[in-house]
Amino acid sequence: xxLKVDIDKLSDGDEDEFKKLYQIYFPHFLSFALxxxxxxxxxxxxxxxxxxxxxxxxENFIDIVSLxxxxxxxxxxxxxxxxxxxxxxxxCQLKDITTLESTEFLEKKIIEEETSLFIRNKIADLSPxxxxxxxxxxxxxxxxxxxxxxxxxxxxxxxxxxxAYSQLRIKLQDIQYVIQIIATI
Numbered sequence: 001x002x003l004k005v006d007i008d009k010l011s012d013g014d015e016d017e018f019k020k021l022y023q024i025y026f027p028h029f030l031s032f033a034l035x036x037x038x039x040x041x042x043x044x045x046x047x048x049x050x051x052x053x054x055x056x057x058x059e060n061f062i063d064i065v066s067l068x069x070x071x072x073x074x075x076x077x078x079x080x081x082x083x084x085x086x087x088x089x090x091x092c093q094l095k096d097i098t099t100l101e102s103t104e105f106l107e108k109k110i111i112e113e114e115t116s117l118f119i120r121n122k123i124a125d126l127s128p129x130x131x132x133x134x135x136x137x138x139x140x141x142x143x144x145x146x147x148x149x150x151x152x153x154x155x156x157x158x159x160x161x162x163x164a165y166s167q168l169r170i171k172l173q174d175i176q177y178v179i180q181i182i183a184t185i
Contacts, residue, residue, distance in 0.1 A: 007064055025071070026047060032109055046078045122168060123135075126167060133150070133161055
């Protein structure tokens with residue numbers, strides 16, 4: 001699946017493009033919400049709410065950047081409101097809500113999410129078999145387990161991994177420094 005959406009189609013009310021937007025970005029924004037509120041059911045509701053709000057106001061977005069800014073702000077504000085109005089703030093991952101309200105925390109989480117999405121987009125450019133092998137490897141499966149699950153030889157698994165990692169090294173060259181910086185923050 002191509003991990004890009006057409007903002008013009010979205011603005012025109014193309015429901016298929018909206019479904020694509022939802023499929024691509026729902027997990028991304030759910031992960032972002034979970035960095036604030038440690039309850040998946042609440043975060044699901046918040047993220048679904050922002051998608052509905054976006055759809056009702058879709059004509060106001062001229063590019064993907066304005067769309068993402070809207071989603072990040074909406075989700076962050078709803079999560080912080082949830083934490084402020086929840087008795088004992090039991091859903092808070094961090095004890096200090098002031099940290100969650102900080103610009104630094106927001107920027108760090110956006111950088112993490114955008115980097116993750118960028119990497120997922122590059123993985124989506126690989127062949128379907130390379131993607132399967134890579135995802136299973138990232139889940140911690142051994143070459144033998146991957147071979148059994150996909151009904152291929154261990155050597156084929158190794159070849160797919162070698163090709164996938166080689167392609168990703170090239171595709172991710174520009175971001176390797178960003179990832180190193182994020183890791184030290």
